[in-house]
Amino acid sequence: MRIATWNVNSVRVRQTHVKDWLARVRPDIVVLQEIKCEAPQFPRAVFAELGYKSEVVGQKAYNGVAALSHRDITIRHRALPGLPADDSQARYIEVETDGITVIGIYLPNGNSGGEAGFQYKIDWMDKLCERAETLLREDRDFLITGDFNVCPTAQDFAPGALSPTDALLRPESIARYRRLIYAGLTDAVRALHPTAPAYTFWDYQAGCWERDRGLRIDFALLSPRLAETLIAAAPDKAERGLTQPSDHVPLVIDLAWGDKAAVAA
DNA sequence: ATGCCGACCCGAGGTCGA
Numbered sequence: 001m002r003i004a005t006w007n008v009n010s011v012r013v014r015q016t017h018v019k020d021w022l023a024r025v026r027p028d029i030v031v032l033q034e035i036k037c038e039a040p041q042f043p044r045a046v047f048a049e050l051g052y053k054s055e056v057v058g059q060k061a062y063n064g065v066a067a068l069s070h071r072d073i074t075i076r077h078r079a080l081p082g083l084p085a086d087d088s089q090a091r092y093i094e095v096e097t098d099g100i101t102v103i104g105i106y107l108p109n110g111n112s113g114g115e116a117g118f119q120y121k122i123d124w125m126d127k128l129c130e131r132a133e134t135l136l137r138e139d140r141d142f143l144i145t146g147d148f149n150v151c152p153t154a155q156d157f158a159p160g161a162l163s164p165t166d167a168l169l170r171p172e173s174i175a176r177y178r179r180l181i182y183a184g185l186t187d188a189v190r191a192l193h194p195t196a197p198a199y200t201f202w203d204y205q206a207g208c209w210e211r212d213r214g215l216r217i218d219f220a221l222l223s224p225r226l227a228e229t230l231i232a233a234a235p236d237k238a239e240r241g242l243t244q245p246s247d248h249v250p251l252v253i254d255l256a257w258g259d260k261a262a263v264a265a
Numbered sequence: 266a267t268g269c270c271g272a273c274c275c276g277a278g279g280t281c282g283a
Contacts, residue, residue: 009282010272034282036273061273062281109283149283161283168283203283204270215283247271247283 001257003102004030004236005145005218007201007248011035011066014246015043021239022050025252028071031093031104033147033248035064042066059090065104065146066093073097080105081134082127091124100226100257101135101142107149110167118167121149125176133183136223144185145220147248150177156216158199161208168217186227188220188253189234200235201248209240220253229256 004027008014011032022030035042038058047054052068055075067073077094079087091106105128110121128144135142151157151168162169181187189198199214208214220233232254239249 013272034272109281111283112281151283166283201283204272206269208269217283244271 001029001098001100001255002027002252003100003143003145003220003255004250004252005033005104005147005220006030006250007033007106007147007218007246009034009036009246009248011042011064012037013244015046017239017242017245019046019050021236021250022047022052022068025236025250027068027252029067029069029073029095029097029102030250031102031146032066032068033064033091033104033106035066036061037064055093055095057090057093059088063090063106065090065106067095067102067104069095069097071097073102076101080124080127081131083124098257099141101140103131103142103144103146105144105146105148107147109149110170110173118170118172121167122172122176125173129176129179129183132180132185132221136184140223141225142223143188143220143226143253144180145218145251145253147217148177148219149217150174151215151217152177155195155197158197158211158213158215161203161213161215168215180221184224185221186224186230188222188227188230189216189251191227191230192233198235199237200251202240204247218248218251220251222253226255226257230254231256 200218
């Protein structure tokens with residue numbers, strides 16, 4: 001099973017990139033972030049030409065997440081459980097297929113809106129931790145993947161790419177990322193590549209791509225049984241070098257899940 | 266120290282991202 005995540009920074013601007021990438025990489029499921037449109041504007045037909053169905057949690061201009069799959073998927077949640085009912089930011093999608101729950105997230109950045117904006121990020125992370133802990137208690141097979149907007153270690157950003165006071169580096173943010181790991185989830189990329197930079201984001205500004213001043217802020221965190229099936233996990237760096245790219249690249253995870261099921265049968 | 270770039274809103278230039 002191939003699962004991917006990609007912050008596309010506007011799905012309408014990036015629809016040809018996404019379509020070409022789907023044809024090349026053929027993920028079973030991909031979750032998208034920052035689609036920046038409401039569901040009616042989502043270019044479903046473009047991806048349907050390749051056999052992909054879309055589940056969209058849209059929002060005008062900002063945020064917005066989606067899941068594309070050529071399998072049958074069931075949408076379980078369109079918002080992060082535990083957030084206030086009046087929260088209108090489209091940042092969470094939870095879908096299920098073949099016994100796996102795939103959670104796609106666009107975690108708040110936390111640098112805008114002052115301390116209230118940062119507190120929103122922290123509250124969001126607390127609810128995400130609670131969701132993960134609930135699924136672990138239920139002994140479910142799941143992964144949380146997407147744009148986490150956190151750089152947990154110094155290895156996860158190029159020197160000078162972030163201010164030391166950036167919300168991506170604040171101890172409150174990192175502590176909550178660590179809580180997900182301590183709960184029992186496995187960072188798929190680090191499990192296989194302990195020392196590689198594995199950046200997933202390069203700012204459009206200041207020649208960050210050309211100077212390789214990147215960040216590793218997109219992750220796939222696997223529940224224990226899924227982690228045992230991990231085959232491959234890597235950012236698809238080539239996408240950043242194309243014309244008019246997203247500032248993020250896809251992260252692609254391969255699991256021996258279908259194989260395992262076949263053996264068991 | 267600040268802005269760089271690029272997307273959104275709309276139809277200028279402000280706001281947000283990370």
